[in-house]
Amino acid sequence: MNPLLKEVERKGWSRRVFLRNLLFSAGSVATASWLTACGGGSGGSGGGRSAGFSSKFRTIGPLLEPNDDGIRLPEGFTSRQLAVFGEPPVPEVDPFFIWHSDPDGGGTFRTDDGGWIYVSNSEARDLTTIRDQDPTGIFRRNLDRDTAALLPPFFGGGVSALRFDALGNLVDAYPCQRGTTTNCSGGATPWGTWINGEEIWDGKMFECSPLRDGGEAVELPCFGRKAHEMVAVDVEHRAIYHTEDIDTDT
Template sequence: MSPAMNPILENALERGLDRRRFLQNMLFCAGSVPAASWLTACGTSSPARGVSGVMDPEFRSQFADIGPLQAANADGIQLPEGFSSRVVAVNRQPPIASNPGYLWHTDPDGGACFRTDDGGWIYVSNAEVRDASVALSREAAELLGGFRGGVGALRFDADGNLVDAYAIQTGTTTNCSGGATPWGTWINGEEIRDGFMFECSPLRDGGEAVRLDRFGRKAHEMVAVDADGRAIYHTEDVTGDDRFYRTIFSEAAWPNGSRPDMDQGILQVLQVPAGLEAARAGPTPVNWLNAVDDGTPQPEVYLEESTIFAGNEGVYYLNGFVFFTTKSDDNIWALDLSAGTIESIYNPADGVIGSPVDESEPALAGVDNITMTLDGEMLVVEDGGDMRCMVLLPDRTTIPLLRLPGSPDVTEVTGVAIAPTGDRLYVSSQRAGLQGTPAAFGLGGVTYEITLPFRVRVNLPLAQPMPSAG
């Protein structure tokens, strides 16, 4: 008996559409399209839309029509015409004058946005401050008197004014990326070989962060939550000998519409029996193996039969698919959760195309963290590329959305997140100063807000306190 298949994909194949082409288009316009209308959902233009309502069956991404990057603006950022920017936080400086005692963290990394009940929003940002020059272990950081990492938050009112800034997690090290949960909290982890995962509230006084021991001790990267499948997916990036994981929960441990009992999770690691070259060629079955999860760092207890995905970075769940990136080979992968298959949907070896609006722009490189809209548009930030945030289109062309100042040999683009209004996004230059000036180790980082001339569709969680805080 053939395995189940994602219903949107199944309908597309029944209509004669090539599978690889469909999954590439998933990054562009299939995110919320009913299966019966998918084939008419890409191609013709439609007016700009707000952040709510039913998807236009004649949807065309507005990112496809932006122009080339212009000369650097007053912030040193290159943007398409009609876009604008502002600096919202600089490392070791107070983001708002009314709270001079709180200084923005250095080395800002992964981030996300949450709605607030007053119509505003909160942007959270990890501090990937390495408490040792090589950050070998949590014990090394403790011996050196470290734990300068953690998570900071910027709160905006309904008009987009920055009204508060504060820490939401402290006492950790090398906090890399994470993921927003449907229940309104932020899961994030330490990117060291024996790092822990944590969960905290985006709210000021939202309760103490808690450690999540059922996510393995490893170099944690990004997180994606599949509430329907009762699974949380997470990436690892430490030595190039990395794996892809999920933590699964029973129905009793994760009732519908609630937060799971995090102590009841089971850690699993991905296996691709046919190998990654088979997955680059087309859909390939996967297995999930129960990992050793006894507090030993994962590099010491890797299962020999688990598959290496070197340089795992971004991961995102959308409509029954999990997309994730691997920086070592610049691939973007799609897991079809219904069918239990994996395939590469962006592989430079297939031949990639640079910007259709500016031939001087190189193609996407250094794939790192990602975020997506409800319509499947994928924003990818570069680490080791060309200091850009890119939009990936169906034919593997890549549209530059912005270029931050500074050299990729010194810094990288991090923390991409879209505000609930759909017309603002946030990114950081991790290890540089204003105008991209080089910074000493652990003494850099600038966070920017970019305003778009149109809105994209997102549905972000409402920020909530940790359960123990009520």
């Protein structure tokens, strides 16, 4: 178990009970005070939007022509390129950590120094995907999961992180989860971890820490084996909502 989850359990939060029953244990939510998912509130009472709901995006103005990054933004907004596939995001810290391909689901986490961590899934399909989806056995000679875990991130899925200081400077980049494939979407938990799943027919769900020293990812068998998508934690109603991506042609 990673240090973050140990701290959660030390404070009285029963992660095992929650993940076994997909319900919160009795009592208040005990969240690590130094690392929480940004915007992790319950969203108000009633389980839905209030009558007076109005999106803040409605008032930011029309989109302008594409900027130098090829992105159309409203007036007053800017963009910044942070990581490029096949290149180290922070070479002065770790020149050997290469950013992954096929970024998909992501989440942000506040840190106690006023900064934040952004985690990103890689939906890259490695050779284990071909093998696992081939009932004929033609591709059985391809890599197994243990071997795939040793390959660079652009050969498979997984989760990586970018860490920022309080001024928004990119100060670190590192892997959070390796040895998985086709990691699609996921969801941040109130206790400061990232749940994500493999979008293949017998995919698994995992929970990892966004911290550089957060420990190994934990498999979550309670979510079953299927093409996983995202999760959302409903604190007020003690539930997790989980979606899957079903191929209607098979």
